[in-house]
Amino acid sequence: MRYVLAAFAVVLSTLLVPIGITATWLSLRVDRTEAYVDTVAPLAEDPELRDALAEEVADAAIATLEGNVPLGLLPDGVDNVVRRSTTDVIESDDFPEFWRQANADAHQEFLAIVHDRGDTVVADGYVIVDLQPLLDDVLTDFAAEFGIPANLVPSTPLPLPVVRESRLEEARGAYQVLDGLALWVPLLWAGLVALAVLAAPGIRGRLRAGAACAVGVAIGGGLVLLLTSPVTDAVVEQVEPQKQDLARLVIEVVVANLDNTALTAVIGGLVVGGVLLVGSLVGGRRVPAGHP
Numbered sequence: 001m002r003y004v005l006a007a008f009a010v011v012l013s014t015l016l017v018p019i020g021i022t023a024t025w026l027s028l029r030v031d032r033t034e035a036y037v038d039t040v041a042p043l044a045e046d047p048e049l050r051d052a053l054a055e056e057v058a059d060a061a062i063a064t065l066e067g068n069v070p071l072g073l074l075p076d077g078v079d080n081v082v083r084r085s086t087t088d089v090i091e092s093d094d095f096p097e098f099w100r101q102a103n104a105d106a107h108q109e110f111l112a113i114v115h116d117r118g119d120t121v122v123a124d125g126y127v128i129v130d131l132q133p134l135l136d137d138v139l140t141d142f143a144a145e146f147g148i149p150a151n152l153v154p155s156t157p158l159p160l161p162v163v164r165e166s167r168l169e170e171a172r173g174a175y176q177v178l179d180g181l182a183l184w185v186p187l188l189w190a191g192l193v194a195l196a197v198l199a200a201p202g203i204r205g206r207l208r209a210g211a212a213c214a215v216g217v218a219i220g221g222g223l224v225l226l227l228t229s230p231v232t233d234a235v236v237e238q239v240e241p242q243k244q245d246l247a248r249l250v251i252e253v254v255v256a257n258l259d260n261t262a263l264t265a266v267i268g269g270l271v272v273g274g275v276l277l278v279g280s281l282v283g284g285r286r287v288p289a290g291h292p
Contacts, residue, residue, distance in 0.1 A: 006197075006199040006209045009192045009193070009209075012192050013193050016185055017217050018223045021220065021265060023185055025258045036107045041096065043250065057089070061138045069153065089141070114172050122165055125165045128162060130160075163235060207279050221264070224258065228259055228262070
């Protein structure tokens with residue numbers, strides 16, 4: 001009976017591991033604006049992100065100019081001039097602070113939806129990172145350089161979609177449950193581990209029960225690692241095709257923290273499990289009669 005109870009506790013503790021890892025990551029990294037912004041802030045120095053944003057902003061600026069400014073007022077090689085100006089804006093010292101604030105605003109919009117704070121959810125809308133300030137800077141610099149009247153270069157929205165609002169609304173219940181489990185799942189897991197160890201008979205049995213729980217941590221961490229990639233792909237596929245590369249950069253850097261936690265669980269679980277298993281084997285050796 002004690003073996004059955006110990007085995008039951010080991011299985012349950014293993015099942016809780018991926019839930020605990022994900023819930024803790026969600027609570028500490030995703031559900032807190034400051035932590036989220038700190039996670040995505042290093043992207044401001046990422047050349048891939050800067051190049052992608054520069055192309056996005058430059059294309060929008062060129063379209064705005066060509067759609068509003070008479071051709072006679074535009075300089076030759078307007079594309080090159082705009083792209084140079086866009087690069088200057090993206091490479092400026094102000095860009096990292098813009099990136100932090102834009103993501104903070106997007107995260108507040110995200111929290112309003114998942115916590116049902118009364119914001120209206122648009123069926124085909126997205127939580128966005130607003131790139132309009134960058135576009136405005138490029139257009140203002142361009143107009144000033146070439147003497148183009150300000151009324152001919154109107155401020156134009158330029159959203160970077162991150163995740164569809166309707167999907168967040170659908171996932172609201174699961175999100176809130178998972179967020180609420182961040183404290184209780186680790187405590188329940190610890191209780192089950194203690195039960196497994198105490199229920200197992202003898203020192204060897206208890207060491208092996210502890211080893212099994214540790215291996216369960218590794219298994220749970222491995223399951224999280226296996227699922228993060230397809231889940232990330234599923235989220236990115238909800239974004240407009242032409243914006244998916246940019247959205248993936250943002251989403252992947254957030255999920256990378258979850259992957260790191262899961263990988264730590266895998267390595268730590270295997271190491272601790274191996275040590276405990278070896279300890280159970282060493283501790284179980286008997287000295288033959290007659291030997292000192």
